[in-house]
Amino acid sequence: MALRLGILDQSVVFPGLSTQEALQYTIKLAQLGERLGYERFWIAEHHGTPFSAGPSPEVLAAYLLAQTSTIRIGSGGVMLQHYSPYKVAENFNLLATLAPGRVDLGVGRAPGGMPLTTKALQVGGEQQPLEEKLAELDVFLHGPAGEEHPLAGLQANPLPAEAAEVYVLGTSVASAELAASLGYRYVYALSIHNNPEVAAAAFSAYRAQFQAVRGRQPEALLGIAVVVAPTEEEAVELAGEGVNVRITFEDGQTVNVTSLEQAELFIKQSGKAYTKEVKKSNVVHGTVSSVRRQLLELKETFNIDGFIASNLTADVEKRFRSFELLYEAASGIEDSSALEAQVKG
Incomplete structure (x- = not known):
């Protein structure tokens, strides 16, 4: 499949569900994504809310890696402002050692919760700019700190043969420029901030300013909310x-x-x-054929490599079916000439 396609799940505790049931559905969705052929499965970080069962993506990621065998598992994302980059590197180096080539580390700058939870998470912590924290994270994901570092020689063990792939998550040109300056992959969350003009400017800045740090190559993904259903009427209803x-x-x-x-x-x-x-809410919705057309148009508009898709449909069977149909929609996209023909057709 030409389009890179992943799932973002928020472990939502819908009415009538327990937190344990919500987490079990997250596990089952990861396994479904693997069976279908999705490239990656990410979980979110939310604090201080009864509506999400996922405050600790690194812990949940470890369990999901053990319950799957091929799909990439990661965070979407870790809220780095709350944490020591060294400790985050330790967590994800351990995950990448346990599951080589299967770990993603999405990093966000949002608080991931309410002001009171932010205060609780940052008690006694030294607050650095995110730019500095991301740069330090890169050091500890790949080896010991250099002589110029205040903690020269320190290493976040275990050091894996293949480090976790880092993605910067954002909704602004500034976040795209930050990702580009550090040679990280970038995800613009259109599902959160529905501003196509800002998204286009962010992706353009990312491509233009990308620095190939450690030989890394640029990768730009679009975060979208998607509902795919057998009929347009049902898709409209589920999109809500x-x-x-x-x-x-x-x-x-x-x-x-x-x-x-x-x-x-x-x-x-x-x-x-x-x-x-x-x-x-900006929700891509429709049947397989209409969603395929929308994906093609988004790919052309923003010059992106793929999508991270979320779905907040409360009915679990319809949510899982939507991801099955979404994979079918994306599977028909093979090359640029076919893409252009389908968009214009």
Whole structure:
């Protein structure tokens, strides 16, 4: 399959489910993705919410690696602002040693939770800019710190034969430029921040500014929410009326959440002046043929290598069926000439 295709699962605790059941569905979805032929399966990091059972992607990733055999498993992503880069490197070096060639490390700059959970996660911690933390993470993923480093000679053991692949997750040109400067792969989350103009500018900046650090090659993925169903009517119904809320605080901090309830809680806990932008959720939806056309158009528009797809359908059978149909939709895309013909046809 020409398109790189992965799944992002948030271990959502839908009404009527226990947290244990939500996690079991995450495991089953990873196994389904492997059987179908998806390239990767990522899990999210969410703190302080009863609606997600996934606060620790590195722990869940270890279990998923043991329950699968070929699909890449990773974080989508680790919220590096809360943690020591050295400790994150230790965690993912261990995972990459246990499962060579199968570990991804997606890194995000969002808080991954409410202001109170951020305070709890950062108690006593030294706050470095994300740029510095990412650079330090790169050091410890690949070997001992050099002589110029304050911790010269320190190594995050075990050092794997093949390090985890690092992806920077973002919703801005700045995040794309950061990924490019460090030679990391990049994912723009259109499902969170539905702004095609910003996405296009981010991918353009990423391609233009990419530095081949350690010989790495650029890879650009688009994060999308997708619903594929047997009929257009069912796809429209399942896509629902969800919203994305972008909160901008007076100090310049921006936060994206997926419900008005989450937005109000975040604003209340922050205690800061803000502005709020509410948009309808951007969900790619339709039948196999119509979704294939939409994927082709997105690939052409943004010049990307593939997709990371999420789905928040509460009905687990329909959610799993959607990922089966999505793989079928993407499997028909083989080369650029076929792509162009299908888009224009």
